[in-house]
Amino acid sequence: MRLSKHKQQVNDITLFALDDDPLMVDTLRSYFQGVGFNVDTDTEPLRAIERIREGHYDILILDFLMTPICGDQVVEQIRQFNQDIFIILLTGHKSLAPPIKTIRNFDIQAYYEKSDRFDQLELLVESCVKSIRQMKLIRKHQKDTAQLTEALPELYCQKDPQRLGQTILKTAGSLWSELQGLLLVIVTHRPDNQSPLAVFRSGNLLANFDSPQLPGWLQKMQTVAKDHPKYMFSQLTDPQEQVLGGLLIKLKNPPSPYQSQLFQLFSSQISGVLTNYANTALLNNNYLEMIKAIRKMVDARDIYTSGHSDRVSYLAHRLAMYIGKDDAFCERVRVAGLFHDIGKLAVPDRILLSDQRLEDEDRQIINKHPLYGYNMLESLSLFKNITEIIYSHHERIDGKGYPDGLTGDEIPEEARMITIADAFDAMSSHRRYRQSKTHEEAIEELIRCSGTQFDAEYVKHFIAMLSEDRDAIEADLASLKKAYLQEI
Ligand SMILES: [Fe+2]
Numbered sequence: 001m002r003l004s005k006h007k008q009q010v011n012d013i014t015l016f017a018l019d020d021d022p023l024m025v026d027t028l029r030s031y032f033q034g035v036g037f038n039v040d041t042d043t044e045p046l047r048a049i050e051r052i053r054e055g056h057y058d059i060l061i062l063d064f065l066m067t068p069i070c071g072d073q074v075v076e077q078i079r080q081f082n083q084d085i086f087i088i089l090l091t092g093h094k095s096l097a098p099p100i101k102t103i104r105n106f107d108i109q110a111y112y113e114k115s116d117r118f119d120q121l122e123l124l125v126e127s128c129v130k131s132i133r134q135m136k137l138i139r140k141h142q143k144d145t146a147q148l149t150e151a152l153p154e155l156y157c158q159k160d161p162q163r164l165g166q167t168i169l170k171t172a173g174s175l176w177s178e179l180q181g182l183l184l185v186i187v188t189h190r191p192d193n194q195s196p197l198a199v200f201r202s203g204n205l206l207a208n209f210d211s212p213q214l215p216g217w218l219q220k221m222q223t224v225a226k227d228h229p230k231y232m233f234s235q236l237t238d239p240q241e242q243v244l245g246g247l248l249i250k251l252k253n254p255p256s257p258y259q260s261q262l263f264q265l266f267s268s269q270i271s272g273v274l275t276n277y278a279n280t281a282l283l284n285n286n287y288l289e290m291i292k293a294i295r296k297m298v299d300a301r302d303i304y305t306s307g308h309s310d311r312v313s314y315l316a317h318r319l320a321m322y323i324g325k326d327d328a329f330c331e332r333v334r335v336a337g338l339f340h341d342i343g344k345l346a347v348p349d350r351i352l353l354s355d356q357r358l359e360d361e362d363r364q365i366i367n368k369h370p371l372y373g374y375n376m377l378e379s380l381s382l383f384k385n386i387t388e389i390i391y392s393h394h395e396r397i398d399g400k401g402y403p404d405g406l407t408g409d410e411i412p413e414e415a416r417m418i419t420i421a422d423a424f425d426a427m428s429s430h431r432r433y434r435q436s437k438t439h440e441e442a443i444e445e446l447i448r449c450s451g452t453q454f455d456a457e458y459v460k461h462f463i464a465m466l467s468e469d470r471d472a473i474e475a476d477l478a479s480l481k482k483a484y485l486q487e488i
Pocket of ligand 1: 369
């Protein structure tokens with residue numbers, strides 16, 4: 001890259017010329033400004049050191065013999081706070097040049113014997129410029145890679161496609177300052193479908209991406225990138241080459257080789273993120289399928305309690321959300337609600353389905369269902385966080401519950417919520433041995449047993465929740481019942 005002397009341009013390299021001879025600094029200034037550099041000058045070595053400390057300079061050209069301190073002493077001080085600036089030392093005559101040891105020790109890139117012509121000096125500066133540009137590129141690469149690596153944990157933990165897309169957009173924006181537009185299409189766990197699962201776009205993109213068909217989107221993105229040099233496109237795939245989406249970005253100028261490389265790196269990381277997202281979604285689907293199957297086994301035992309687990313789960317989960325518990329807590333309540341009676345699978349039909357009042361012996365067997373449930377789920381890691389809740393869902397605040405007779409706060413909070421939902425739904429449903437209570441009657445019973453059987457605080461919240469949104473809750477409960485009857 002030889003700069004033309006005739007073409008006055010300002011490049012991004014800033015040069016500092018230091019000489020105690022004002023004529024020399026003026027000459028250096030006009031010469032290097034003439035070939036396109038930003039140039040600053042000084043004739044006072046000590047002042048120059050401070051200016052270099054405060055400002056940003058890429059190259060320092062300085063005289064060796066100066067007062068009050070010489071060039072090598074100036075360099076020694078500058079190197080204490082700046083290792084990056086490239087330094088060219090000017091000497092009056094070869095015999096006056098600093099010893100090679102000094103040049104090495106202070107990392108001086110070159111020294112130059114003063115002459116009337118500056119061609120050779122310009123060549124030296126150009127070679128420094130090449131190294132500076134390479135160094136800047138390496139630094140940028142390190143910075144971009146670090147930025148991408150820092151963004152990955154956040155990307156990997158996103159469960160919601162909307163948030164995932166927004167986070168990808170944000171990360172891309174931080175990597176390409178010249179980004180003018182971005183289009184991201186996500187397919188994830190629906191690789192064989194025809195329409196994109198989610199589409200995110202920002203900025204101005206040339207083409208109209210209005211095809212409802214996924215292949216149309218990807219093809220169009222590819223065509224735009226091929227026809228327009230400012231665009232880059234990458235198909236996002238999993239390790240088996242299944243298409244998970246596409247990424248198209250538009251820059252202000254055609255991408256440099258470095259920007260293309262960074263785009264490839266970014267795309268491959270995003271492919272990894274989407275693969276993880278798709279696998280998690282699949283795992284969750286399998287998990288939910290399994291939950292549904294086991295839950296049906298419990299409810300199918302007894303037509304009178306059909307859908308009971310669904311409704312307990314719904315009411316307890318809604319209560320947890322109403323109280324303002326965090327997502328993880330609410331999810332535990334929801335799943336534990338679905339499985340709270342799974343231990344009943346181990347109770348014989350003659351006891352579980354009996355129309356008669358149970359003998360003490362049989363009552364003891366049925367009262368073991370929380371323990372049976374605990375034992376059934378304990379070995380499955382998926383259910384580890386709900387086994388204690390299931391174990392305690394028949395405990396009472398006053399300690400008269402089972403299996404352990406725990407009191408008050410000893411009972412897990414989640415279990416205290418499920419107990420209320422369980423009792424409310426049981427009272428509100430027909431059983432073979434009695435008619436159902438109205439919601440008002442069921443609420444009265446909750447109040448009567450508040451502080452003895454049930455957690456008084458949670459009962460209060462439960463009643464408030466019901467009265468605030470009664471119609472919606474009743475509609476939800478009715479539709480859960482309907483859905484259940486349709487399924488069996
Ligand atoms: Fe139960």
